[in-house]
Amino acid sequence: xxxxxxxxxxxxxxxxxxxxxxxxxxxxxxxxxxxxxxxxxxxxxxxxxxxxxxxxxxxxxxxxxxxxxxxxxxxxxxxxxxxxxxxxxxxxxxxxxxxxxxxxxxxxxxxxxxxxxxxxxxxxxxxxxxxxxxxxxxxxxxxxxxxxxxxxxxxxxxxxxxxxxxxxxxxxxxxxxxxxxxxxxxxxxxxxxxxxxxxxxxxxxxxxxxxxxxxxxxxxxxxxxxxxxxxxxxxxxxxxxxxxxxxxxxxxxxxxxxxxxxxxxxxxxxxxxxxxxxxxxxxxxxxxxxxxxxxxxxxxxxxxxxxxxxxxxxxxxxxxxxxxxxxxxxxxxxxxxxxxxxxxxxxxxxxxxxxxxxxxxxxxxxxxxxxxxxxxxxxxxxxxxxxxxxxxxxxxxxxxxxxxxxxxxxxxxxxxxxxxxxxxxxxxxxxxxxxxxxxxxxxxxxxxxxxx
Amino acid sequence: xxxxxxxxxxxxxxxxxxxxxxxxxxxxxxxxxxxxxxxxxxxxxxxxxxxxxxxxxxxxxxxxxxxxxxxxxxxxxxxxxxxxxxxxxxxxxxxxxxxxxxxxxxxxxxxxxxxxxxxxxxxxxxxxxxxxxxxxxxxxxxxxxxxxxxxxxxxxxxxxxxxxxxxxxxxxxxxxxxxxxxxxxxxxxxxxxxxxxxxxxxxxxxxxxxxxxxxxxxxxxxxxxxxxxxxxxxxxxxxxxxxxxxxxxxxxxxxxxxxxxxxxxxxxxxxxxxxxxxxxxxxxxxxxxxxxxxxxxxxxxxxxxxxxxxxxxxxxxxxxxxxxxxxxxxxxxxxxxxxxxxxxxxxxxxxxxxxxxxxxxxxxxxxxxxxxxxxxxxxxxxxxxxxxxxxxxxxxxxxxxxxxxxxxxxxxxxxxxxxxxxxxxxxxxxxxxxxxxxxxxxxxxxxxxxxx
Numbered sequence: 001x002x003x004x005x006x007x008x009x010x011x012x013x014x015x016x017x018x019x020x021x022x023x024x025x026x027x028x029x030x031x032x033x034x035x036x037x038x039x040x041x042x043x044x045x046x047x048x049x050x051x052x053x054x055x056x057x058x059x060x061x062x063x064x065x066x067x068x069x070x071x072x073x074x075x076x077x078x079x080x081x082x083x084x085x086x087x088x089x090x091x092x093x094x095x096x097x098x099x100x101x102x103x104x105x106x107x108x109x110x111x112x113x114x115x116x117x118x119x120x121x122x123x124x125x126x127x128x129x130x131x132x133x134x135x136x137x138x139x140x141x142x143x144x145x146x147x148x149x150x151x152x153x154x155x156x157x158x159x160x161x162x163x164x165x166x167x168x169x170x171x172x173x174x175x176x177x178x179x180x181x182x183x184x185x186x187x188x189x190x191x192x193x194x195x196x197x198x199x200x201x202x203x204x205x206x207x208x209x210x211x212x213x214x215x216x217x218x219x220x221x222x223x224x225x226x227x228x229x230x231x232x233x234x235x236x237x238x239x240x241x242x243x244x245x246x247x248x249x250x251x252x253x254x255x256x257x258x259x260x261x262x263x264x265x266x267x268x269x270x271x272x273x274x275x276x277x278x279x280x281x282x283x284x285x286x287x288x289x290x291x292x293x294x295x296x297x298x299x300x301x302x303x304x305x306x307x308x309x310x311x312x313x314x315x316x317x318x319x320x321x322x323x324x325x326x327x328x329x330x331x332x333x334x335x336x337x338x339x340x341x342x343x344x345x346x347x348x349x350x351x352x353x354x355x356x357x358x359x360x361x362x363x364x365x366x367x368x369x370x371x372x373x374x375x376x377x378x379x380x381x382x383x384x385x386x387x388x389x390x391x392x393x394x395x396x397x398x399x400x401x402x403x404x405x406x407x408x409x410x411x412x413x414x415x416x417x418x419x420x421x422x423x424x425x426x427x428x429x430x431x432x433x434x435x436x437x438x439x440x441x442x443x444x445x446x447x448x449x450x451x452x
Numbered sequence: 453x454x455x456x457x458x459x460x461x462x463x464x465x466x467x468x469x470x471x472x473x474x475x476x477x478x479x480x481x482x483x484x485x486x487x488x489x490x491x492x493x494x495x496x497x498x499x500x501x502x503x504x505x506x507x508x509x510x511x512x513x514x515x516x517x518x519x520x521x522x523x524x525x526x527x528x529x530x531x532x533x534x535x536x537x538x539x540x541x542x543x544x545x546x547x548x549x550x551x552x553x554x555x556x557x558x559x560x561x562x563x564x565x566x567x568x569x570x571x572x573x574x575x576x577x578x579x580x581x582x583x584x585x586x587x588x589x590x591x592x593x594x595x596x597x598x599x600x601x602x603x604x605x606x607x608x609x610x611x612x613x614x615x616x617x618x619x620x621x622x623x624x625x626x627x628x629x630x631x632x633x634x635x636x637x638x639x640x641x642x643x644x645x646x647x648x649x650x651x652x653x654x655x656x657x658x659x660x661x662x663x664x665x666x667x668x669x670x671x672x673x674x675x676x677x678x679x680x681x682x683x684x685x686x687x688x689x690x691x692x693x694x695x696x697x698x699x700x701x702x703x704x705x706x707x708x709x710x711x712x713x714x715x716x717x718x719x720x721x722x723x724x725x726x727x728x729x730x731x732x733x734x735x736x737x738x739x740x741x742x743x744x745x746x747x748x749x750x751x752x753x754x755x756x757x758x759x760x761x762x763x764x765x766x767x768x769x770x771x772x773x774x775x776x777x778x779x780x781x782x783x784x785x786x787x788x789x790x791x792x793x794x795x796x797x798x799x800x801x802x803x804x805x806x807x808x809x810x811x812x813x814x815x816x817x818x819x820x821x822x823x824x825x826x827x828x829x830x831x832x833x834x835x836x837x838x839x840x841x842x843x844x845x846x847x848x849x850x851x852x853x854x855x856x857x858x859x860x861x862x863x864x865x866x867x868x869x870x871x872x873x874x875x876x877x878x879x880x881x882x883x884x885x886x887x888x889x890x891x892x893x894x895x896x897x898x899x900x901x902x903x904x
Contacts (some may be wrong), residue, residue, distance in 0.1 A: 041649075156486045159831055196492075196882055353805070354864045355834075357598065377612055382807075382834040410805045410862060412883045430648055431864045435567045435611065 001210055020451070022375055026442045028304045030143040030379055032127070033441070035433050038299055040430040042070055042292040043351070044212065047282035047425040054279040055319040056088035056250045063275050066255050067291065067316045071257030074295050075302035076314070082254040084329035086319040087199055089114050092243030092277055097188075099227065100124060109188070109217040110280055111242035111321045111418075112172060112250065112392035113204040116213040118186065122146070122241030123215065125185050129231040133170070136178060142162040144183030147238050150175045151190045151228045154415070161194070161411040162349070166417075167194045169203070176216040177208030186240050187216040190224040198222035199420040202278055204322040215242045245371060252318035254326045255299050267451075269333075270313050270344040270402075271297050271444055274320035274327075274392050275422065281423040283394050285414065288425075289351025289433055290390075291316045294409075296437040308448045310342065320348070331395035341402040343447045347389025349420075351433040352409035354380045357443065358388020361403035365452055369405070379438050383408075403452055405443065407436055474827050474901070479895045482755045482831055485886050490751055492882040494522055494744040494903045495803070499734035499877040503781045506731040507771040508540030508702045515727050516705050519743065519768045526747050527754035528766070534706040536781035537754075538771040541566050543731055544695030549640075549669065549872030551679065551690040552576060559679065561640070561669040562732055562872075563694035564624060565656040565774045568665040570638065574693030575599070575667065577637050583624070588630060596635030601691050602627045604678045606867070613646070613863040614801070620644045621655070628668040629660030638692050639668035643674040644867065650674035651872040654730050656774040668821070704728070704770035706778045709750050712750045715761035719903075720786075722765045722796040722854075723749050723896055724771035726844050733875040737866065740877075741803025741885055743768045745859075748889040749896055762794065763768040769844040772800070778844055783847035793854040793897045795891060798842025802870075803885040804861035806832045809839020809895065815853035818904055821857070824898050831890050835860075856903055857895065859888055869876075 050066060054060040064081070071079045095111055096105040111117070128146040130136045136148065158164040169192055176187045191201035198220035207213045217240065218229030219227065230236050232412040255275065261267060273290020277283020294314040296432055301308060316375070318326030345357075359366055369384050387396060396402040409432070417423040485491070500516060504513040516533070523531045547563055550556040560776065561570070580598040582588045588600065602623040610616040645655035650672035659665045671679065682688050701738045707727065713719060725742020729735020746766040753760060770778030786793055797809075811818055814896055823834050841849060841856030848854040861884070869875040 030611070032611050036609075156799050156883070157483050159482070161883075195884065353864050412805050412887065416881070429865050429868070431608070431613075431646065435864065 005210060012147055017217055017222060020065055021289045022446065023205045025306065026375055029300050029441045030438045031444065032300050032303050033296060037296060038358035038435065039296040039437050041291040042295060043284065043288050043433065044425055046288045046292065047284045051252050051282050052279045053275065053277050053283060054120045055086045055252055055276045055322060056077070056247065057279065058173050060252055060276065067255035067275060070295050071255065071298065072313060074128060074299035076257030076298050076308050077260050079255070079257045082256065082333055083251050083292050084251040084325045085320060086325045087323045088247040088250045088364055089190045089322055090247060092245050095124065095217065096241045098239050099230065099241055099360065107223045107249060108200055110200040111244045112176070112218060113278065114246065115155055115176065115216045115242065115244045116216045117207050117243040117245060118241050122399055124237060124239045124241055124347050127231060127236050127238050127360060129228055131177060136152055143179060146184055147186040147188060147240065148179035148184045149188040151224055151443050152416065153190065154192060156194050158309060161415050165192055165415060172203050173206050176205050177211065180211035180214045181208060183216060184214055186214050186317060189216070189218050191220055191256055193418065195221060195416040197422070199422050201419045202277055202280065203419045215240060252326065254318050254330055255316040256359070257295065257314045259298060259301060259308055259312045261310040265311050266340050267310040267446060268313055268339055268341045269310050269447055270315055270393060271348050271390055271440060272317055275316040276321050276322055279378055280421045282405050282425055284295050284423050284425045284428050285350040285415045286418055286423055287320065287348045289428060289436070290347035292345050293433065293437040293440055297441045299444070300441045304332045306445065310448050312444060312448065323383040327392035328395050329356050331399045334396060341400055344393040344396050344402050344450050345405045345407070345439060347407040347409065347436060348390045348392070350409050350414040350429045351436060354407060354409050354434040354439045356383035356385060356408040357405045358385050358408050359403070359405045360387065360389045368452070371414045373436055375446070376439060377412055377440055380435055381439050391417050401434065407440055409436055467482070469876050471669060473692055474898065477564065477758065478827055481752050481893045481897065482890045484752050484755050485748060485890050489748060489886045491748040491811060491885050491889050493878060495740050495879055498740050498744065503595060503734050504731045505727065505729050505735060507538045507704055507728045508699065509731065512728065513705050516707055519707040519727055520696055523750065526707030526709065526751035528750050529712045531707070531709045533706065534781055534785055534859045535663065535703050536706070536770060536777045537701045538704040538777045539775045540699040540702045541774055542697050542698050542699060543556055544569055547669065547695065548574070548693045549587055550691050550693055551682065552696050557689070557768065559675045560650055560652055560672055561651040562654040564670060565654055565730065566693065566698065567657050567668045567696045569695040569722060570667045571699060572689055572692050573828060576691045577687060578687055578689050578826055581680055585672045591818070594633045595631060598636055599638040599692065600636045600638060600815055601640040601679060604641065604645060604675055606646050609645050611865050615816065617867060620879060624655050625658055628657050628666055629663065633655040633665035633800065635696045636666055638666050640690070641668065641670050643670045643672055645870065646671060647672060647868040649874070651874050653871045654732065655871045667692060669686045669694055680857035692774045701715045704778065707768040708769050709747065709766045711750060711753060711760055711764045713762040714759050714854065717763050718760040718792050720765055720791055721762050721896060721899055722767055722845060723794060723892060724767035724844055725799050727768040728771050728773050729879065730773055730871045732838050732873045734881050737802040737869055738871065738875055739772065739800045741880060741888070742799035745799045745885065745889040745892055748781045752893050756886060758897065760864045762900050764896060764900065772843050779844035780847050783851045786848060786895045789850050793848055794851055795904050796845035796848050796854050797857045799859040799888060799892060800842045800844070801859060801863065802861050802866040803880045803888060804883040805866060806859060806888045808833055808835035808837060808855045808860040810837050810848055811855070811857045811859050812841045817855050820904070827898070828891060828894055829851060832887055833891050861888055
C-alpha cells in the first residue's frame with residue numbers, strides 16, 4: 001500500500017511537473033509572439049505590397065517568392081516547393097448589371113469564380129425569383145430564357161456563422177448548374193453573408209457538364225433585397241455583363257518551410273493556410289492570416305530555442321479557392337513518398353480572436369487534445385470540438401488518415417468580409433491575429449512533445 | 453428506498469424540464485434579437501445623430517431625450533429620470549503640442565479629462581522622461597520646471613487586456629498629481645493602449661489638491677516612441693497648449709426604463725450602461741453599446757411576451773467617465789427609498805463578441821450563476837469568473853450589498869479605441885453587439901425566474 005501510494009504520488013508529481021513545464025513553455029511562446037511577433041508585419045507586406053492573388057495571376061508567383069523568403073527569415077531549416085497544375089480562371093474585365101427601366105438601376109455584382117462570361121454584349125432577360133431549390137423545382141416550367149435569382153437568406157440565428165454558410169453555400173456552388181438544367185440563361189445569387197453593407201461576395205461555382213455554362217454573379221444584400229422587393233410587386237428584367245474565362249491549366253506551388261525533427265524526423269506535423277485568394281480584395285483574413293500564423297509557428301519555436309523532436313512543416317498551400325490542387329498535391333506526394341503524417345493543423349477561418357479547435361480524429365485522440373485544454377485556456381481556447389480541420393489538409397486525412405485540427409476563431413465578423421472587396425488588412429487586429437498564432441504554436445508544441 | 457428513488461427521479465425530471473424550458477426561452481430571446489434586433493440601429497442614431505456626449509455638453513441632454521424615447525419604444529412600462537449634480541469639464545478648443553527645434557515636430561495630443569489648460573500662450577519646457585513612478589522618485593530632484601513624460605508601456609503579454617489597463621492607468625489618474633508634487637509644470641503620458649495607430653487616448657485624471665493643477669495630455673504610441681527615442685539621445689523641449697477648464701457643476705440625469713414585476717415588484721433587477729462618453733469620438737463601444745444592449749433587454753422580454761416576476765430596470769447612467777455621479781445617485785436613491793436591489797448587471801467593456809461574465813457576489817451565488825452556464829454557452833458565454841461588475845453599479849454593491857455582474861466581451865480590440873477618436877460606430881459589429889445583448893437578456897431572464 002505504501003509503495004502504491006508512493007508510486008501514485010510520483011506519477012502525480014511528474015505529471016504536475018510536466019504540466020508546469022508546458023505551461024512555462026507556452027507562456028514563452030505567447031510572450032515572444034505578443035512582444036516580438038512578425039505575423040502582422042508579414043501580413044501587411046503580403047496584402048499591401050502583393051495584394052489579391054487568385055491562382056494563376058502574376059501575384060501568385062510574387063506571393064510564392066514572398067512566402068519562401070518569409071519562411072527562411074522565420075528560421076526554417078529548409079524551404080522547398082511542390083509544383084502542381086492549377087486551374088486558371090480570370091474575371092476578365094469590368095462587370096456590369098442593372099435593372100432595366102426608364103431609368104436603369106445599377107446592381108453591384110461580382111461574377112462567381114470559375115463562371116463563364118456573358119460575351120461582350122452582355123445578356124438581358126426577365127428575372128425569376130426563387131428563395132430555394134424547392135421553389136426552383138416548383139417553377140421549373142418558367143425557367144427557360146430567364147435569369148434565375150436565388151435569394152436564399154443566410155440564417156442569422158446560427159450563432160456559429162459557419163453553420164449558416166454551410167446551409168447557404170449550395171446556392172453558389174450548384175445554383176448555376178441547377179438553373180441551366182431548366183434552360184436559364186443566367187444566375188444571380190444573394191451573397192452568403194450577413195454584412196450590413198452592399199458588397200457582393202464571390203466564391204467558386206461548379207457547373208453541371210451536361211448543361212450550358214451560364215453566367216452567374218453575386219449580389220450584395222442591399223441590392224438583393226431591393227431586387228426581391230421589386231419582383232414581389234412586378235416583373236423585372238436585368239442586364240448582365242460578365243467576362244469570366246477559364247484559361248488552360250497553369251503551374252503553381254505549395255511553399256513549405258521545415259524544422260527537421262531531432263528524434264523522429266520521419267514523423268511530420270503540418271501547420272498551414274492557403275496562399276491564394278479571391279481577386280477583388282487582399283485575402284487578408286482568407287487566408288493571408290493562416291499563412292502568416294503558420295510562418296509564425298516556425299519562427300516562434302526557433303526564437304524560444306525549442307528543438308522539436310518531430311519534423312514541423314509550415315505549408316502555404318496553392319489554389320484552395322477554386323481547385324484545391326495544392327492540398328491534393330501535398331497528400332499525393334505524402335502518399336507517393338510514404339511520408340508519415342501524424343497531425344495537420346490549418347488556420348483558414350480568419351485572423352480573429354481564437355476560441356477553439358475543431359478536430360477530425362478518433363475519440364481517443366480528441367480526449368488527448370482535450371486534456372491539454374487547461375494549458376490553452378489562458379490564451380482564449382475554451383473548446384476542442386469534434387468536426388473540423390481545413391480544406392487544404394482534408395486530403396491528408398482522406399488519403400492517409402492523418403488526424404486534423406482547424407483553428408476556430410470567433411466567427412461573427414468572418415462572413416462580413418469573406419470573398420468580398422472588404423477582406424483587407426485593415427480589418428485584421430494585430431493581437432487577435434497573434435493570439436491565433438499563439439494557440440497554434442502551443443498545440444503544435446504539445447503534439448510534438450507528446451506525439452499523437 | 454423506492455419512494456426515495458421516485459422522488460429523486462421526479463426532481464431530476466422537473467429540473468430537466470425546467471432546463472429545457474429555459475433553453476427554449478433563451479433560444480427565443482436569441483432569435484428575436486438576431487433577426488429583429490434594434491440595438492444596432494439605436495446605436496447608429498446615438499453615435500451618428502448625437503455623437504460625443506461628455507457630461508454637461510449639449511449632447512448630454514439630446515442623448516437623455518433619445519434614451520427616454522428609445523426605452524418607451526422598447527416597451528418599458530414606465531420611464532423615469534433621476535437628476536444629479538455633475539462636474540462640467542470642457543476641453544475648451546484647439547490643443548497643440550510640438551517638439552521644439554529648428555523645425556518643430558508636431559505631437560498629436562488629447563488633454564486628459566478634468567485637466568486644467570496651459571493658458572492661452574501655452575507652456576514650453578524641457579521634458580523629463582520617466583518610465584515609472586519609481587523612476588520619478590529617483591529623479592525627483594530634476595523635476596522642477598519640467599514637463600514630465602510618463603512612458604509606461606501597456607503590457608502586451610496580458611492576454612486579458614483589462615489587466616494591462618489596470619496595470620497602467622495609474623499614470624493617467626495620478627501621474628499629474630505626483631509630478632506636480634515635485635514642481636513639474638506639465639505632464640505628458642503614453643496612452644493606455646496597444647493600438648497600431650497614433651491616436652492619443654484621453655480619460656480622467658485626478659489632481660492632488662495640495663499641489664498645482666498642472667496641464668496634462670496623452671500621446672499616441674507612435675509619438676510616444678518617437679519622443680522617448682529622441683530623449684534617449686539628447687535633451688528635448690516641448691511646447692504644449694491645452695485649454696481644459698472646470699465649469700460650475702451642472703445637472704444631468706439617469707434615464708430609467710422599467711418593466712414592473714408581476715409577483716415581486718419590490719425586487720429590482722438592474723441592467724445598464726453609461727450614457728456619457730469622452731468628447732473626441734462617438735462613444736460607440738464606451739458605452740453606447742452598453743446602453744443599447746440594456747434597452748434591448750427590455751425590448752426583447754416584451755417582444756417574446758415574457759412577463760418578469762421581478763421589476764427589471766434598464767438604466768442609462770449619467771457621468772461615468774469623469775465623476776460617477778449617476779451611479780452614486782442611483783445607489784443613494786435606492787438606499788433612501790429602501791429599495792430591494794437583488795442583482796445588477798452592467799455592460800461597459802465594449803460591444804464586442806461576448807465571452808463571459810465577471811461577478812462580485814458570494815461564492816454560493818457565483819455557483820448558482822455557474823450552474824446556468826450550459827444555457828449560456830451556445831451564445832458564446834464560456835466563463836463566469838470571480839471579480840467584475842461595472843463602475844456605475846459599484847455603489848449599489850458597496851452601499852446595499854447588491855450582487856453584481858459585468859459582461860466580459862472579447863477584450864482584444866477594446867484598448868485600440870478606448871477614449872480615442874477611433875471609438876466610432878463603424879468599429880462595432882452588428883452581430884457581436886447583438887450577441888452581447890442576448891447573453892445579458894438570458895442572464896436577466898434566469899435571475900428573474902429563479903431569484904438570487
